[in-house]
Amino acid sequence: MDLATSGGEPERFGPTIGTLGEDALVSGVIDRYPSAPWLTVGPGDDAAVLDLTGSLAGPLIACTDTIVEGQDFLRHWSTARDIGIKVAAQNFADVAAMGGRPHTLLVSLTTPADVPAGWANSLADGLAAECSRAGAVVAGGDVSSGAEIAVTGTALGTLAVPRAVLRSGARPGDLIAVTPGSGRSAAGWALLRAGLRDVEDPVLAALVREHRAPVPPYPAGVEAALAGASAMIDTSDGLVRDALRVARASGAVLDLDPDALRPSADLLRAASVLGSAAGSEPEPDPRDWVLTGGEDHALLACFPPSAVVPAAFGVIGRVRSGEPGVWLGGRPFTGEGGWRHWS
């Protein structure tokens, strides 16, 4: 990674985490996190203490998600700041997918001793940046030694409606809608894999950037809940695979409209560039990115026919009765895909 790619962050310089030691590493990282009015006791003690009153009162939402080097990111593809954004984003997206507002993040970092301390500082900067975008704060964390880098986030949020929006509430007749961006992360990944890491084309560069550091539409989750969404999920593992989870939990068919899922011009352009790249594999089908690409963290929601679908969502199909599954254009979807661990 060159400094241009890493945004000039001093990730590669200075002492390693091992030579710096746990206490110095932790106090250096903590200094990078802003505070917030609800953070009565922040990082540095045995635990954090949160004052969740006023606008933060209400049912508490909690979830946890880990990213592992080699599985979920590569250090030569992503800066530490990207990785911090990614772990915060995928946790906050899960809070949003219940109809909640994320407000707090805890982070546990496992890392080998030879990682530069500057890398951990840049990770903290990415966590802080995504917390800032989401209106949240880093409340605490942990560091451990291990053979590979893994970062676990735990997000807390407040439910913005009386009842959480579950995966199980879709009913026949409901509209299926999704926030924009499905397939963009997969396209960015394909560009990276083809070696087009520092591509100058701004359209392609945006795809690469969104793969490295997703941009979930957090407020759309609350908007969907307030609009009466019957079911919702964060499409972290790909549109079809996550739609299948809603279908199974709801006992219904999610029938997607292929016309509404046409790849955007950005995806078509990425596929074309990849297809014409010397030594490349056959030109990829951007419809695969849309249907089975993971890590977009778009929100898929179902709405009763009477609901006004929020502007942040586009309708992509309708819920039908039948053997639970995902259909495409009125027929069962038989394609494979979507992210699976250990495969």
Add this chain to the structure above:
Amino acid sequence: MDLATSGGEPERFGPTIGTLGEDALVSGVIDRYPSAPWLTVGPGDDAAVLDLTGSLAGPLIACTDTIVEGQDFLRHWSTARDIGIKVAAQNFADVAAMGGRPHTLLVSLTTPADVPAGWANSLADGLAAECSRAGAVVAGGDVSSGAEIAVTGTALGTLAVPRAVLRSGARPGDLIAVTPGSGRSAAGWALLRAGLRDVEDPVLAALVREHRAPVPPYPAGVEAALAGASAMIDTSDGLVRDALRVARASGAVLDLDPDALRPSADLLRAASVLGSAAGSEPEPDPRDWVLTGGEDHALLACFPPSAVVPAAFGVIGRVRSGEPGVWLGGRPFTGEGGWRHWS
């Protein structure tokens, strides 16, 4: 590991996590977790939803802690159930050390594909067992693939007093007190390292058991807070090293009384057995276990002179003014020790 050691758990049998796959693994694990009245939405959706009203209302305490194979546990020394107990216990101990009652745990498991699914199920049983002992519940989690096993817990609890008990509140004149058990985990570790894994002597077996699966005294944290403790910490990294954290945060000297820290008969017996074991190293000094052994998860607290120290604690010294540090018997402690990552 033989079945007698593993308590007859089917950890080694059946399909691996990789062949079972993520969805089946998760649904099998979820079935092992009991529910609780405050768990409005439990594991299985994008996030959990908690109703923290009634006796669970109040400031929220949150912390996270990871254990990594090879660093914090060995699969041939500890059962999956032990490891589940350990990750829950060390997180809940941090909640207790603020003066809180733990009520909720989230868990993220990173694991290679070749680990038997039964191992993950036994891990869940250990998590559920320690949650039950603490009055808590597993609300959700995550699974990821990785090269080594790592388990991250995030504990949530409710503060039982108006203000959390921090590390920074110790004042000259305060009494220093600790719950029993310092050194027991280190003694158990020394016995395991000497190959005395399946020792029949019940005293030594208890030390080994407590190393594998610590038993933090959760209610003592609330008792200390209610008694007016000025500072408190979970002694996860060893008595002296954690006392030093209190000393530095408080700007004071923690002067420990060596007479109050004499090794128990159990520790003397373990040292004697290890010293006489064929091929062993020189007989260990059990005072080292007491002062620098980690992972006991005893609670160290400071109390103003006027406070009534709860029965769960024994007084081991007094806070003095001076350059922040730990003293032993009126003189600066110069010994090394205590758990450090990357050393």
